[in-house]
Amino acid sequence: MGAERELHNRIALLRAERHVTRRQLADALGVHYQTVGYLERGEYSPSLYLALRIAEYFEVPVEVVFSTTPFPRIGERSA
Template identity: 80%
Template structure:
């Protein structure tokens, strides 16, 4: 059986943009360096459970809304109509 490597996907940048929060503001709230937030956003660093929970708490969303083992759908994909939906209307 081949080795399976799982990455942690996140929506930190999206949540920050939605709420108008800078990397530095989030970092200060989490007690980490602002560059750590950038590493997290780019998937270069997987957060500890404690940091993941603090991020979710900061944005007031469930941790599953911020982090996932599977890639999140792109926002543009969420707004595209299913071709089958248009013909059934």
């Protein structure tokens, strides 16, 4: 997958903030727990349906979870 098609996400950060394991998230979404790992590492891009379900699970807009550009590092200010 080329850089222009890379999908960035905050799944691991959201899981950590909410003390949710990969298995708990996977069970809630109806996917294998390894799928959550693939998503977090950017090795797999979710379908639109799965992306929306993940955002719904965390009760945030999908743009908070996924982006086509890298998210700023924690503590960095965006211009």
